[in-house]
Amino acid sequence: MNFKLSFPIVFFVIAIWFWNQNGISKSDYSENNFRHIITTQAKTLAKEIDKLNTIAISYQNKCVTVEQLRNQLKKTRLSFKKAECILEYYYPKHIKSYINGPPLNHLDPYPIGEEHNSDTHYYRLTPEEIKKSQPLDYLETDHYRGAPKVVTPVGLQVLDEMIFDDDINADDVLKLTSDLKDNYVILVKTLEMRNYFYDHEIMEATRLELVRIFSMGITGFDTPGSQNAMEEAAVSLEGIQEVLQPLLLKLPIAEQEELKKQFQNAIAYLNKNKDFNRFDRFTFITSHVNPLYKALLQMQVSLQIKSTSEISRETTSWNAYSVSIFAEDFLNPYYYTILKKSEDSEALQELGKQLFYDTSLSDSGKMSCASCHNPDKAFSDGVPKSLSNIEGKNVKRNSPSLVNSVFSDRFFYDLRAQDLEEQAGHVIENHMEFNTNFPELVKKIKNNPDYQQPFEKAFGKKDITRYRLSAALASYVASLRSFNSIFDQYARGELKGIPSQIKQGFNLFMGKAGCATCHFAPTFTGLVPPLFHENESEVLGVLAKPNTFDVDEDLGRIENGFTEDNEEIYRKSFKTMTVRNVKLTAPYFHNGAYNTLNEVVDFYNKGGAAGLGLTYEVPNQTLPPDKLKLSKKEIAALIAFMESLTDNPVSKFKNQ
Structure with missing residues (x-):
């Protein structure tokens, strides 16, 4: 008997062979179910962005109130949070640059040279059209790249800060919502064109979203104006649960019910405790986020889903088999x-x-x-x-x-x-x-x-x-690494009964005091979660000496020798260092001018240089100038928490 294989069949056989050679089998993705959930979330967000743009037009024409504008922004942001884990996993650069990046001036991720603005020879598209043809993550950004240039921020975080301000510029709001609409369209198209959503990708996207919720969501990083952090975190958890549904159905009924219960309890806790300053973040991490993070790992192991690093043999920053966000092996040093x-x-x-x-x-x-x-x-x-x-x-x-x-x-x-x-x-x-x-x-x-x-x-x-x-x-x-301080042990559940002052200090650090919006957990540095691929630097306006009005003269990052860093936004900008082991590392800041943690916290409590009225001397301060209004008791608690991050490194590392 003679057999003739058509091209599609041959291609299918080759594809199956390729998947198996790379550790991926047909059972490693749940194509139709994932696709429906993901594209539905993405399209729902597109509709809410369209509505926000329409409301912005009406607001400019004075046909709607500021409350209507704020309500629609809230709905749009909640819709984004529902889809966030997938969008951030596949398109992190595009999201940060155009959809939900921090509200600070920054370098253009794809600066187009003036000489290329009218060129049309590449795929018959202009450089601007190319820029909008794919998500930033997929673009070859060396095409038409010009000199580094600073751009103003766009996206949902900027809108949150702007629309919840007392003084709203309607023209600016309309421009931002129009840009948001244009920049989001390509993501929906790209998701619809995507061939596969693999099980290991979904598992990692959802676990990384738990890290994001804890380290950025409930800290207020995403919501600088509205402080609607808890409701957004609850919706993010709902989005995770939705996306995981095809995999959850593969588990035994008892395990499905247990995971469902854990999600419901975490969501209920957020919905019940919405006050930003009073929210108990320590209970949230120990009773909800860390247990969910571990439970999803157990689900991954139970379903025999490999990690990206195993399948692609990549060295990843994050250990997909870590059992806790505060685990000693959470990050990969290599x-x-x-x-x-x-x-x-x-x-x-x-x-x-x-x-x-x-x-x-x-x-x-x-x-x-x-x-x-x-x-x-x-x-x-x-x-x-x-x-x-x-x-x-x-x-x-x-x-x-x-x-x-x-x-x-x-x-x-x-x-x-x-x-x-x-x-x-x-x-x-x-x-x-x-x-x-x-x-x-x-x-x-x-x-x-x-x-x-x-x-x-x-x-x-x-x-x-x-x-x-x-x-x-x-x-x-x-x-020389350690994540085994007293606080880490409390956070992992290895020690019980955390002292109330340390718990209060952690909650202040992650909330009212705003420390964690720059010193991100769990490293408590400027290493940005949840991918941990880049370090932030900040302009704080550090003084030459505490309690003076003399700003330190060190120019910092702008003088480091990198062409792209030779910009005014980096004048007096310094890397955000860790607060781990601060009990042992006095004096503080790049100039070593602050001898005690009380002096350091007092500096932040006053809003840095700008909070002292020194905006002329430090015009590009990234630290919010608003006074924190921390009481003496709160300052003592904040310091107690930071001192609980001491690891006693001598016993492990000292030269004998």
């Missing part, structure tokens, strides 16, 4: 280093440790990495600005902690290094620090018999090179 996990070893860490504490490597023979990063002080040094190798001189800035510092996409206060390996190079070559270079360093180590055995143990018989030295230092610094 995403942030050139060093791969397969290349790392205990021997390499030990070599890095030896290099870290070796004063002979510096030109003066008196300075080591530990000179500015003392393990007794969580790898900071306890002085305002670290001592240099020149007697009587100090380096430019304060020395930050190295514990958990690996979890960054850029390093130093001014973000001038892009990885740990490059960071080491800056220190080695700085004339105020090691004052040497890699050729000299390699020569010294080759001539030092104390390094022969450790180097061979780490690399075998391979030659000593700058890249291997950098890898060893990166390995050691990457090992």
Whole structure:
């Protein structure tokens, strides 16, 4: 018998083979069910955006009230929250840039050069048409790219801040809603054209949304004007439950009912406790978000759904098998280093440790990495600005902690290094620090018999090179990580009965005090959740000394040497460092001018430089200038919480 396979059948057979070769089988997606739910959510949002634009037109014509405008914005935002987990998972760049990014001036993600504005030779489209042809995540943004330029923010967060302000500009509202409508259309089209929604993608999108709800939603990051955070978080949970339905139906009935109950309880808690300042965020994370996060992992394991990192063999920033948002393995350090996990070893860490504490490597023979990063002080040094190798001189800035510092996409206060390996190079070559270079360093180590055995143990018989030295230092610094403070243990449920002052302080940090809108949980740094791919920097208007009216003169990020950072929005902008281990790392800020946490909190409580009336000196402050009105009792609680994030790193990391 002769068989002839048509092209579609051959293609189908090849596709099945491809899925199996990549760890994906036909059972790994629930195509029709996912598609219906996702496209329904997306289309519903499109309708609400259209209504918002229509209301904005009517508001400009004075045909509707401000309350009607606010109500429609609220409906639109809730519709976005229902679809958020999928939209943010597949199109995070587009969402941040055009749909729901923070209300701050920023660099244009796709600046088109003036010389290209009239070009039509590429696919017969103009550059502007190309820009709107696909989501930003899929565009080849080097086409027609011009010089960096700063643009004003657009999207739902900006509208939330604007429409809930006392002074509303109708023209601006209309422009923003029209832009929102134009920028959203492409997402609906792209979702409709998408071939597959895989089970592992849905699982990860929903678990990451839980991280987003906790670290950004209930903190007020998304709702700077309305503070409608709890209702939006409840709708986000409803959206997760909807999208998961095809997978939930694959579970045994008892497991389905238990998960359904957990979702219902979390949603009910949010709907019952809507007061932004009084909301108990600690109870929410420990009783609802973390249990749901763990339950969805158990669901994934039960359904034998692999992770993206397993299927694509990618190194991801987030560990899809972590059981808690505060788990020690929640983030993957090897995403942030050139060093791969397969290349790392205990021997390499030990070599890095030896290099870290070796004063002979510096030109003066008196300075080591530990000179500015003392393990007794969580790898900071306890002085305002670290001592240099020149007697009587100090380096430019304060020395930050190295514990958990690996979890960054850029390093130093001014973000001038892009990885740990490059960071080491800056220190080695700085004339105020090691004052040497890699050729000299390699020569010294080759001539030092104390390094022969450790180097061979780490690399075998391979030659000593700058890249291997950098890898060893990166390995050691990457090992200086810990998420096992008293607070972490409370958050994971390992310790019971959290002291009321620490609980109050956490709730203030995540709510009224606004700390968590810059120091994002769980790292409590500027590493932006839930993808943890980028670091934020902020313009705070730090003073030369507390309780003065003299703004510190350090220009920060604008002078880091990157062309794209040479913009006014980055003048006096500094990386948002961690508040973990702050009990051990005084003095504070980049200039080390603040000796106590009370002084630091007082600075924020007054609204930074702008809150003190210094807007001329710091015109681009990103810290809200509004006074926080924290009482002495609240300040004490806030400090108690921050001090509960102490990990006692000496016992784990100190050189013996």
